[in-house]
Amino acid sequence: MKVVVLGAGVIGVTSAYELASDGHDVTVIERCEGVALETSFANGGQLSSDHGEPLAAPGVVAKALKWLGRTDAPLLFRLRLDPALWSWTLQFLSNSTEPKFWKNAERVLRLALYSRERMRETLKHETLAFDHQSKGILNVYQKPRELDHALENVRGLKELGSEQRVLDRKGCVALEPALGHSTLLIAGGIFTPRDESGDCYAFTKALAERCERRGVSFRFNTTVQGFHKEGWRVTSVETSQGPIEADVFVIALGSHSKTLLKGLDLNVPIYPAKGYSMTAPVADDAMAPNTSITSQAHKLVFSRMGGKLRVAGMLEFNGFDSVLDEKRARLVTTNALQLFPRAIEMNQAEYWTGLRPMTPDSVPILGRGKQENLILNTGHGMLGWTMAMGSARITADLVASHAPAINLEGLGWERFS
Numbered sequence: 001m002k003v004v005v006l007g008a009g010v011i012g013v014t015s016a017y018e019l020a021s022d023g024h025d026v027t028v029i030e031r032c033e034g035v036a037l038e039t040s041f042a043n044g045g046q047l048s049s050d051h052g053e054p055l056a057a058p059g060v061v062a063k064a065l066k067w068l069g070r071t072d073a074p075l076l077f078r079l080r081l082d083p084a085l086w087s088w089t090l091q092f093l094s095n096s097t098e099p100k101f102w103k104n105a106e107r108v109l110r111l112a113l114y115s116r117e118r119m120r121e122t123l124k125h126e127t128l129a130f131d132h133q134s135k136g137i138l139n140v141y142q143k144p145r146e147l148d149h150a151l152e153n154v155r156g157l158k159e160l161g162s163e164q165r166v167l168d169r170k171g172c173v174a175l176e177p178a179l180g181h182s183t184l185l186i187a188g189g190i191f192t193p194r195d196e197s198g199d200c201y202a203f204t205k206a207l208a209e210r211c212e213r214r215g216v217s218f219r220f221n222t223t224v225q226g227f228h229k230e231g232w233r234v235t236s237v238e239t240s241q242g243p244i245e246a247d248v249f250v251i252a253l254g255s256h257s258k259t260l261l262k263g264l265d266l267n268v269p270i271y272p273a274k275g276y277s278m279t280a281p282v283a284d285d286a287m288a289p290n291t292s293i294t295s296q297a298h299k300l301v302f303s304r305m306g307g308k309l310r311v312a313g314m315l316e317f318n319g320f321d322s323v324l325d326e327k328r329a330r331l332v333t334t335n336a337l338q339l340f341p342r343a344i345e346m347n348q349a350e351y352w353t354g355l356r357p358m359t360p361d362s363v364p365i366l367g368r369g370k371q372e373n374l375i376l377n378t379g380h381g382m383l384g385w386t387m388a389m390g391s392a393r394i395t396a397d398l399v400a401s402h403a404p405a406i407n408l409e410g411l412g413w414e415r416f417s
């Protein structure tokens with residue numbers, strides 16, 4: 001079958017890989033000049049399948065209100081006249097109840113744990129250089145109250161299949177000795193030993209090369225403008241280089257999916273959430289973490305990428321504004337250095353922003369669209385790389401009309417209709 005994948009981020013490229021592995025004739029359309037140059041470029045680098053907790057959770061509203069208007073807030077809603085933001089926020093609030101949190105956590109974990117299986121299967125067949133580390137992820141809590149609150153969720157998350165180990169301060173430092181130099185209090189942590197980390201851009205680029213070897217054609221510098229339909233089928237996609245026909249179309253346009261899906265009678269609640277990252281050479285190996293870390297004090301994630309340290313965080317709801325605010329960017333470094341003083345060469349730090357494609361329930365939108373030959377693989381929010389390989393396999397299974405290995409209940413666009 002001829003399949004056109006729209007978007008060459010980590011979601012589009014992994015989809016193309018699985019589709020080509022099944023023997024399809026695959027074309028990927030991308031407006032940038034290469035793969036993974038938007039949100040998949042310099043993300044936090046965590047493959048955190050066991051950390052499948054949705055953002056909409058009891059207590060998040062109180063936190064957001066407390067941070068409202070603060071320029072150092074890790075979660076920031078910029079109040080603006082944007083109906084899409086208001087409607088998204090209302091849906092987000094309705095997902096912040098205890099029962100909805102657990103319903104969404106089950107859906108995220110179902111897909112994230114399957115994705116890890118698929119990632120491991122892929123890496124059995126492909127040797128890809130992406131600073132891959134399989135040392136687990138340590139979630140560090142600074143406030144005893146926040147640790148206690150997190151511990152309340154451990155049992156429920158374990159019942160959903162997540163492996164979590166609770167550590168006291170001593171246990172955290174034994175696992176990651178660099179934490180011994182922290183200027184912040186460490187109340188304790190939760191360690192997920194099966195989680196991994198690496199460089200998402202390097203991974204996507206290497207996998208795209210494997211795609212090309214399998215015959216996938218990438219059409220860069222080509223912008224998708226709309227679709228042509230006939231009855232209940234999409235016949236072609238209109239692009240800046242003319243129309244392209246196919247038997248099946250896969251939507252993997254990240255934060256931009258919503259705009260283009262409107263032309264296909266679908267109104268999906270995907271809203272961009274700006275995040276920042278900082279990458280700098282490690283100055284002193286003993287002071288920088290070797291294990292991937294999530295710090296709850298400032299909602300930052302840390303991943304080692306060879307001789308460099310990547311630190312990422314901040315969630316800012318302010319439309320498609322991806323401008324790098326110097327103050328907020330430097331805050332990432334300042335906060336990171338409180339946990340790991342003297343860890344990096346600050347004067348060589350490189351900053352970046354990306355727009356996470358967020359759904360109000362933190363569950364991606366995966367499955368058939370309204371047209372029978374349209375597959376949606378989008379809205380992966382804070383965990384796009386983590387959930388990529390499973391989402392890609394499911395996409396290929398749907399194209400082949402095979403039953404996917406996991407239940408797709410609650411993953412489709414229908415839950416918002």
Ligand SMILES: Cc1cc2nc3c(=O)[nH]c(=O)nc-3n(C[C@H](O)[C@H](O)[C@H](O)COP(=O)(O)OP(=O)(O)OC[C@H]3O[C@@H](n4cnc5c(N)ncnc54)[C@H](O)[C@@H]3O)c2cc1C
Nearest residue numbers: 007009011031039040044045046224254275383384385386
């Ligand atoms: C600061 C930060 C930290 C993060 N940390 C992690 C982490 O540690 N672990 C994790 O799993 N996830 C993390 N994420 C989330 C993850 O990066 C995203 O979920 C993921 O990159 C989304 O991939 P995507 O392919 O859907 O989107 P993108 O990578 O944005 O790809 C979509 C592509 O579609 C293209 N496109 C858009 N419109 C058009 C058009 N009209 N025509 C043609 N092409 C178009 C874009 O150019 C883009 O290349 C983080 C995100 C941020 C911002």
